[in-house]
Amino acid sequence: MKACLLRTPAKIQENPLQFEEVATPAPGSGQILIRVKVCGVCRTDLHVIEGELPPKVSPLIPGHQVVGIVEQNGLGATRFAKGARVGVAWLHKTDGTCEYCRRNEENLCNAPLFTGYTVNGGYAEWIVAPEDFVYPIPEGLADEHAAPLLCAGIIGYRCLRMAELTRGAKLGFYGFGAAAHVAIQVAKNWGVEVYAATRDERHQKLALELGAKWAGGGLDAPPTQLDASVVFAPAGEIVPTALKALRKGGRLILGGIHMSDIPSFPYDLLYQERMIRSVANNTRQDGEEFLKLAA
Ligand SMILES: [Zn+2]
Numbered sequence: 001m002k003a004c005l006l007r008t009p010a011k012i013q014e015n016p017l018q019f020e021e022v023a024t025p026a027p028g029s030g031q032i033l034i035r036v037k038v039c040g041v042c043r044t045d046l047h048v049i050e051g052e053l054p055p056k057v058s059p060l061i062p063g064h065q066v067v068g069i070v071e072q073n074g075l076g077a078t079r080f081a082k083g084a085r086v087g088v089a090w091l092h093k094t095d096g097t098c099e100y101c102r103r104n105e106e107n108l109c110n111a112p113l114f115t116g117y118t119v120n121g122g123y124a125e126w127i128v129a130p131e132d133f134v135y136p137i138p139e140g141l142a143d144e145h146a147a148p149l150l151c152a153g154i155i156g157y158r159c160l161r162m163a164e165l166t167r168g169a170k171l172g173f174y175g176f177g178a179a180a181h182v183a184i185q186v187a188k189n190w191g192v193e194v195y196a197a198t199r200d201e202r203h204q205k206l207a208l209e210l211g212a213k214w215a216g217g218g219l220d221a222p223p224t225q226l227d228a229s230v231v232f233a234p235a236g237e238i239v240p241t242a243l244k245a246l247r248k249g250g251r252l253i254l255g256g257i258h259m260s261d262i263p264s265f266p267y268d269l270l271y272q273e274r275m276i277r278s279v280a281n282n283t284r285q286d287g288e289e290f291l292k293l294a295a
């Protein structure tokens, strides 16, 4: 099959991915073989390709927002019929036995595998994945619309869940890329007001088009105090700015897998029971709930 291989991480401008012919994978026990129709490009792919996340295997096929068609079931795999349309996301597999898996926190598993990072991903014609970690793709979503839901969408959804929003809540987004442009649609569906801070003027425009109450620069103060905010941009300097805009008891959710250092800030910004929480990966339940909502 044809695939994009990463051997040595480098700046994307140097074209570190090599387009090559490699062996088509065979489905192992409990796995399915999927013919890839589309694979989204995520910011995390860039972190992997440029080496901001340390390399785990080489060569590697990146990509973890895969939509495709089940072609073959491995030994014992019975969940999907041949021809079913499915999605493969970042969480490739967990051990199912560690203290976190047993506590229903499989997103924090001690021995996880990640698609397109610790195992081969979807920048290829074929991919194998464990049937238990594959999502059925709801009808009515085009392949190319479903793909970005599998990471940007699911992670954005988990961030919204962690923000513990109620109807009428005021929610800030810092950075307005793939995850935020999906999450705003969920927030609107929940009756939440969105305030978008992003340095990119095209993204400010998109936020307003998608129904944001306000859009401003990345470090601009929104016109009102916020109940919660999600930081999607991988820039630590946003954290003190975002804390400043939160009401007492407000929640600050950090959605990225990688972030530059957070500068020190006065305790006053955090005091009054404001909270900071990072989001790591997702559970299968997040994915299933979100895909249903998206459809
Ligand atoms: Zn585990």
Ligand SMILES: [Zn+2]
Residues within 6 Å of the ligand: 042, 043, 044, 045, 064, 090, 151, 152
């Ligand atoms: Zn991703």
